[in-house]
Amino acid sequence: TLTSFGVFLLQMGWGDLGVFGEPSKETPHLDQMAAEGMLFLDFYTASPLCSPSRAALLTGRLPVRNGFYTTNGHARNAYTPQDIVGGIPDSELLLPELLKKAGYTNKIIGKWHLGHQPQFHPLRHGFDEWLGSPNCHFGPYDSRERPNIPIYRDWEMIGRYYEDFKIDLKTGEANLTQLYLQEALDFISKQQASQQPFFLYWAIDATHAPVYASKQFLGTSQRGLYGDAVREIDDSVGKILKHLQQLGISENTFVFFTSDNGAALISAPKQGGSNGPFLCGKQTTFEGGMREPAIAWWPGHIPAGGVSHQLGSVMDLFSTSLSLAGLQPPSDRQIDGIDLLPVILQGKLIDRPIFYYRGNELMAVRAGLYKAHYWTWSNSWEEHSKGIDFCPGQSVAGVTTHTQEEHTYLPLLFHLGRDPGEKYPLSFASEEYQRAVEHISGLVQQHKASLVPGQPQLNVCDQAVMNWSPPGCEKLGKCLKAPESDPKKCSWPH
Amino acid sequence: TLTSFGVFLLQMGWGDLGVFGEPSKETPHLDQMAAEGMLFLDFYTASPLCSPSRAALLTGRLPVRNGFYTTNGHARNAYTPQDIVGGIPDSELLLPELLKKAGYTNKIIGKWHLGHQPQFHPLRHGFDEWLGSPNCHFGPYDSRERPNIPIYRDWEMIGRYYEDFKIDLKTGEANLTQLYLQEALDFISKQQASQQPFFLYWAIDATHAPVYASKQFLGTSQRGLYGDAVREIDDSVGKILKHLQQLGISENTFVFFTSDNGAALISAPKQGGSNGPFLCGKQTTFEGGMREPAIAWWPGHIPAGGVSHQLGSVMDLFSTSLSLAGLQPPSDRQIDGIDLLPVILQGKLIDRPIFYYRGNELMAVRAGLYKAHYWTWSNSWEEHSKGIDFCPGQSVAGVTTHTQEEHTYLPLLFHLGRDPGEKYPLSFASEEYQRAVEHISGLVQQHKASLVPGQPQLNVCDQAVMNWSPPGCEKLGKCLKAPESDPKKCSWPH
Numbered sequence: 001t002l003t004s005f006g007v008f009l010l011q012m013g014w015g016d017l018g019v020f021g022e023p024s025k026e027t028p029h030l031d032q033m034a035a036e037g038m039l040f041l042d043f044y045t046a047s048p049l050c051s052p053s054r055a056a057l058l059t060g061r062l063p064v065r066n067g068f069y070t071t072n073g074h075a076r077n078a079y080t081p082q083d084i085v086g087g088i089p090d091s092e093l094l095l096p097e098l099l100k101k102a103g104y105t106n107k108i109i110g111k112w113h114l115g116h117q118p119q120f121h122p123l124r125h126g127f128d129e130w131l132g133s134p135n136c137h138f139g140p141y142d143s144r145e146r147p148n149i150p151i152y153r154d155w156e157m158i159g160r161y162y163e164d165f166k167i168d169l170k171t172g173e174a175n176l177t178q179l180y181l182q183e184a185l186d187f188i189s190k191q192q193a194s195q196q197p198f199f200l201y202w203a204i205d206a207t208h209a210p211v212y213a214s215k216q217f218l219g220t221s222q223r224g225l226y227g228d229a230v231r232e233i234d235d236s237v238g239k240i241l242k243h244l245q246q247l248g249i250s251e252n253t254f255v256f257f258t259s260d261n262g263a264a265l266i267s268a269p270k271q272g273g274s275n276g277p278f279l280c281g282k283q284t285t286f287e288g289g290m291r292e293p294a295i296a297w298w299p300g301h302i303p304a305g306g307v308s309h310q311l312g313s314v315m316d317l318f319s320t321s322l323s324l325a326g327l328q329p330p331s332d333r334q335i336d337g338i339d340l341l342p343v344i345l346q347g348k349l350i351d352r353p354i355f356y357y358r359g360n361e362l363m364a365v366r367a368g369l370y371k372a373h374y375w376t377w378s379n380s381w382e383e384h385s386k387g388i389d390f391c392p393g394q395s396v397a398g399v400t401t402h403t404q405e406e407h408t409y410l411p412l413l414f415h416l417g418r419d420p421g422e423k424y425p426l427s428f429a430s431e432e433y434q435r436a437v438e439h440i441s442g443l444v445q446q447h448k449a450s451l452v453p454g455q456p457q458l459n460v461c462d463q464a465v466m467n468w469s470p471p472g473c474e475k476l477g478k479c480l481k482a483p484e485s486d487p488k489k490c491s492w493p494h
Numbered sequence: 495t496l497t498s499f500g501v502f503l504l505q506m507g508w509g510d511l512g513v514f515g516e517p518s519k520e521t522p523h524l525d526q527m528a529a530e531g532m533l534f535l536d537f538y539t540a541s542p543l544c545s546p547s548r549a550a551l552l553t554g555r556l557p558v559r560n561g562f563y564t565t566n567g568h569a570r571n572a573y574t575p576q577d578i579v580g581g582i583p584d585s586e587l588l589l590p591e592l593l594k595k596a597g598y599t600n601k602i603i604g605k606w607h608l609g610h611q612p613q614f615h616p617l618r619h620g621f622d623e624w625l626g627s628p629n630c631h632f633g634p635y636d637s638r639e640r641p642n643i644p645i646y647r648d649w650e651m652i653g654r655y656y657e658d659f660k661i662d663l664k665t666g667e668a669n670l671t672q673l674y675l676q677e678a679l680d681f682i683s684k685q686q687a688s689q690q691p692f693f694l695y696w697a698i699d700a701t702h703a704p705v706y707a708s709k710q711f712l713g714t715s716q717r718g719l720y721g722d723a724v725r726e727i728d729d730s731v732g733k734i735l736k737h738l739q740q741l742g743i744s745e746n747t748f749v750f751f752t753s754d755n756g757a758a759l760i761s762a763p764k765q766g767g768s769n770g771p772f773l774c775g776k777q778t779t780f781e782g783g784m785r786e787p788a789i790a791w792w793p794g795h796i797p798a799g800g801v802s803h804q805l806g807s808v809m810d811l812f813s814t815s816l817s818l819a820g821l822q823p824p825s826d827r828q829i830d831g832i833d834l835l836p837v838i839l840q841g842k843l844i845d846r847p848i849f850y851y852r853g854n855e856l857m858a859v860r861a862g863l864y865k866a867h868y869w870t871w872s873n874s875w876e877e878h879s880k881g882i883d884f885c886p887g888q889s890v891a892g893v894t895t896h897t898q899e900e901h902t903y904l905p906l907l908f909h910l911g912r913d914p915g916e917k918y919p920l921s922f923a924s925e926e927y928q929r930a931v932e933h934i935s936g937l938v939q940q941h942k943a944s945l946v947p948g949q950p951q952l953n954v955c956d957q958a959v960m961n962w963s964p965p966g967c968e969k970l971g972k973c974l975k976a977p978e979s980d981p982k983k984c985s986w987p988h
Contacts, residue, residue, distance in 0.1 A: 021514045023770075392917055395889045
């Protein structure tokens with residue numbers, strides 16, 4: 001029988017889990033998952049922002065290859081808001097498309113975020129089932145300016161955030177996580193009953209601003225509303241793993257937990273999480289922006305209590321899943337993910353670099369314990385003066401810069417073992433610096449020489465493409481009138 | 495039979511342990527100790543500096559009561575360097591003095607730090623045996639200016655740092671931790687053989703600058719020399735616990751691991767540790783300066799894998815040990831420690847505040863999850879401009895101040911659950927602020943009303959009292975000539 005996969009992709013920081021030192025230690029089920037499986041301490045997402053990371057996970061390719069980036073400005077983070085015109089190109093091969101050919105049933109629960117126009121629908125890209133939203137459910141709410149985000153079941157919307165899926169913005173109460181949990185349990189039961197292998201991608205948005213939790217979790221965390229949401233996610237993960245065990249299929253289901261970007265410190269303290277000892281957060285290419293909590297779980301296969309320092313990436317989930325399914329990755333394109341099975345099952349360490357991109361720019365590269373910054377930037381003085389701060393309470397001279405600083409010819413080098421917080425650049429004159437930078441610069445040259453950037457998908461915005469009239473709206477009487485098309489360059493301030 | 499005690503008092507930050515989220519996760523034995531015992535997440539030392547914390551641990555009393563503070567300046571940290579005249583007053587009752595009456599054999603291995611003049615000798619204050627040094631082994635070394643610190647065995651010195659107990663300052667190599675480990679193992683064996691209850695206080699200095707490790711540990715850590723020292727300590731703790739188990743006395747030995755102050759970030763990255771997500775480090779009354787790693791271990795009594803949010807203090811080790819020995823704490827003086835046995839054995843939570851003192855000033859108070867700062871200060875602009883930085887890479891406006899800022903009438907209030915990093919003071923106008931501050935101010939009033947400060951011991955310095963001619967020096971030909979006595983006010987810049 002084929003091995004099934006579960007991927008939990010949350011929006012949490014490295015430091016949000018008890019097992020990673022969150023001082024409230026309120027994630028007993030994730031801590032238990034780690035105790036039963038393997039903890040990755042050096043695991044990365046592919047972008048400091050959500051949409052590009054998700055596209056990277058599902059394609060096994062860097063956003064600069066799969067098109068999830070912008071060229072509207074230099075080194076700008078871009079994602080898929082309601083007015084984005086682009087999305088996942090048909091030319092990209094997604095993990096569920098490949099698994100489908102091997103007989104897998106693929107389900108996404110939660111936020112898709114790879115484009116919301118019809119051609120980008122997840123069921124057109126390999127998924128068989130969907131319950132969730134195409135975008136983040138940002139404000140303003142119930143305004144004329146933009147429709148509330150729809151929630152889909154498979155091909156059609158079944159309602160909208162706030163209108164049909166209530167979130168009390170004052171209390172943070174919403175029962176969506178319970179809905180998404182039940183959906184996961186039911187799907188797993190169905191697959192077990194029909195003995196069909198599956199890929200379940202559980203990518204819910206409770207910890208993304210505006211943060212929410214169910215009534216039974218509200219007020220239960222020391223950490224406030226964000227902690228309530230984390231506790232509910234933790235509880236849900238525990239219930240899903242227990243369900244796999246009770247159905248007797250846990251030894252045949254490979255499960256991975258990780259996150260799509262570092263905690264959004266701009267939303268702290270009420271809605272922002274923790275990146276532990278790391279520098280800055282979401283939106284930046286410092287460790288706080290891209291190093292993620294990660295746990296692999298597969299009872300009977302992965303030795304309990306394992307810890308790995310393998311440099312890993314969300315893109316590896318693509319390659320690892322294919323390997324488990326006995327499939328070959330596509331050979332007609334560059335795949336950035338690697339197969340982690342030798343790491344997970346045999347304790348190997350595979351030498352590979354981590355590339356930290358911000359939009360169209362390679363900002364930094366990690367090889368071994370060294371990280372070289374070719375560009376540094378947090379955000380502009382202009383944004384910063386408005387109170388937008390990606391590094392609250394942190395300031396490292398020459399590192400957390402508010403102008404884009406180029407270091408191409410003399411990269412800033414950090415040793416992440418001695419200095420995980422990226423506070424003490426190595427002396428340019430040291431032998432250690434020269435040896436490490438020479439090595440990393442070779443990797444950069446090799447990487448850039450073979451790089452074929454994809455067509456950028458996140459350049460054009462148009463109010464007309466918003467979720468005015470998603471399929472199914474007519475049955476619900478929820479179709480809205482779109483304005484005239486007026487495509488513009490999207491504005492990406494950071 | 496009476497329960498024996500082991501106290502490991504190290505110089506490490508909250509974030510230095512794998513179980514507290516250090517990203518290299520290199521402390522398997524301490525993590526295992528936590529898995530077998532109880533982890534305290536909200537445990538504090540009694541001062542952001544070493545000597546006063548140690549005096550507090552052994553007396554169960556705040557430094558401002560037991561005399562380990564200075565009045566030479568406002569809110570100044572003071573300790574016991576070589577030229578200090580004061581030390582632990584005879585009027586203080588130390589834990590080993592009390593235990594001795596109940597038949598315990600008491601041993602200190604490592605740094606005493608409660609004064610080095612003859613009247614302060616640990617064997618005059620209840621300890622039966624000693625291997626270690628009276629002070630830190632600071633530089634300058636082999637100079638005329640000051641003698642190298644002696645190492646004592648019991649009443650007499652057996653050599654000096656650098657001269658007889660080598661530390662290679664270039665490589666950091668020294669075998670002292672191995673010496674101290676062997677001494678602990680031998681002492682435990684001896685006590686087990688004679689069936690005598692014991693108190694072992696293992697307070698070694700490998701992670702205090704200048705940091706050292708044995709050859710077998712040098713270069714083994716991702717974290718550099720500091721990490722090598724941590725690994726050796728971790729390994730030693732593991733060996734001592736295993737020894738207790740192999741001798742069959744682990745169920746009759748209560749063991750506690752903690753630290754005397756937060757990691758010294760001024761020594762980072764080479765010799766400084768990690769305070770995890772907390773603000774600043776040693777020398778400050780922010781969480782990074784005083785929240786400590788803490789683990790209780792007592793197989794067969796403490797349920798494995800326990801976690802406690804009890805607000806704990808090193809002073810509680812005094813009261814807890816007495817309780818275990820069936821002794822009453824002295825009733826003729828104020829004891830600040832509480833008996834943690836109901837917490838450890840029955841999972842209770844005892845309501846009690848934590849007082850954060852810097853020298854003679856009550857800087858902050860924690861009650862529940864709220865912490866009120868009555869004074870804020872990191873260090874002076876003058877010191878800071880010399881590169882002395884207790885909060886490297888961190889800067890929170892109005893909080894990590896470089897002038898002593900008084901907030902007596904409107905304390906800065908933080909909620910440590912939502913904001914463990916002390917970055918977001920609560921609004922003065924909020925109901926939450928008013929409720930919490932009213933409660934804490936009541937505690938402060940009560941505390942101050944009953945406070946009888948001790949005679950300050952750390953005011954006077956004199957080159958003549960340095961370790962020129964410790965007892966035993968003549969046998970070794972290591973007596974040095976002391977200069978004329980010239981007592982002065984000690985200078986405490988921060």
